[in-house]
Amino acid sequence: MFYRGKYVDGGDGREMGPKRQRILNQPQSFYGASGSSSFMYNAAPPYAYVGPPPPFPVVRLRGLPFDCTEADVTEFFNGLEIVDVLFVHKNGRFSGEAFVVLGYPLQVDFAIQKNRQNMGRRYIEVFRSKRQEYYKAIASEVSDARGGSPRRSTRARSYDDGNDSAEHTGVLRLRGLPFSAGKDDIVEFFKDFMLSEDSIHITLNMDGRPTGEAFVEFPSAEDSKAAMVKDRMTLGSRYIELFPSSHEELDEAVSRGR
Incomplete structure (x- = not known):
């Protein structure tokens, strides 16, 4: 499956992770579950997606252990390409929720299959999410950090x-x-x-x-x-x-x- 252009909710697939501004200006490849290159975003794309453009590839997790790390999330989604993990905090404390950006839209379907599977002794809920929700969470995290409220597990x-x-x-x-x-x-x-x-x-x-x-x-x-x-x-x-x-x-x- 190939896609060149914007996602249906306005994202272009290159605005993910902490290098967002840099990625906007450079080609970025994302990899499938097998680790081989599935497709690459380029300035002059030769491919087109047939039908409506796919949604931004992000899911939301709920019920995470309060000492959860990014490595734990990667292991939970073993086989999927993780582009970014954003833990959500409320009042300076980890809320047990996180947003996970995946390599490409098809992987969202595989991620949803992990719904109600266990991480340690906790079962984790996995929901489809949207680019706007992901960026709203980023803005909240950055705002809290600038406010000087340290967040520690x-x-x-x-x-x-x-x-x-x-x-x-x-x-x-x-x-x-x-x-x-x-x-x-x-x-x-x-x-x-x-x-x-x-x-x-x-x-x-x-x-x-x-x-x-x-x-x-x-x-x-x-x-x-x-x-x-x-x-x-x-x-x-x-x-x-x-x-x-x-x-x-x-x-x-x-x-x-x-």
């Missing part, structure tokens, strides 16, 4: 408690990265520090997909400690959590994704 709080007293080795672990974030995005996030792309390590799962985490090697322990000022600042629409780490933890995480 139980898992994040338990780890954060030792951050102030943790020893700095020059390595930081990043959590909460959008799946489409690249090394250049992380360099821009830490633009006040002298970093090269070689010092950034985005971790992958066993399927070779991003986990939402990365490790950054700073020139010195003093630099990594100073960089903690960026903790819970936003990259795109997502706020990023930072943790002091070590070269040993970095090596272990990178080796797991090989």
Whole structure:
């Protein structure tokens, strides 16, 4: 199935994830469940969709565990291409809901088949959604983040408690990265520090997909400690959590994704 042009609700399929502005100006390929390229959006598309244009490929999840991570959502939708996961917060707390943008419209039908299947001990409800609902949720998340209300899951709080007293080795672990974030995005996030792309390590799962985490090697322990000022600042629409780490933890995480 091929489609070139706008979705029926006004989106053009390239406005997904944290690199939304950049993706608008560049060709972007999305992949099917098998991992092979299903189609590519180009400036001069050779294909046309027969019939009405498809809807924007987004679903809404409800009933998620309150310590749910992007990796958990990816595992729940195993076999589908996840472009973006947006967790929804209310009054600074995770609501148990999320929006998931998929690689292309046909995958929405497969995602809906996961309705009322379990994630751990919780059964998850999966609904069709719309581009407008997804972007409204993004606007709300960004507004809350700018308002200075930090949002932390139980898992994040338990780890954060030792951050102030943790020893700095020059390595930081990043959590909460959008799946489409690249090394250049992380360099821009830490633009006040002298970093090269070689010092950034985005971790992958066993399927070779991003986990939402990365490790950054700073020139010195003093630099990594100073960089903690960026903790819970936003990259795109997502706020990023930072943790002091070590070269040993970095090596272990990178080796797991090989």
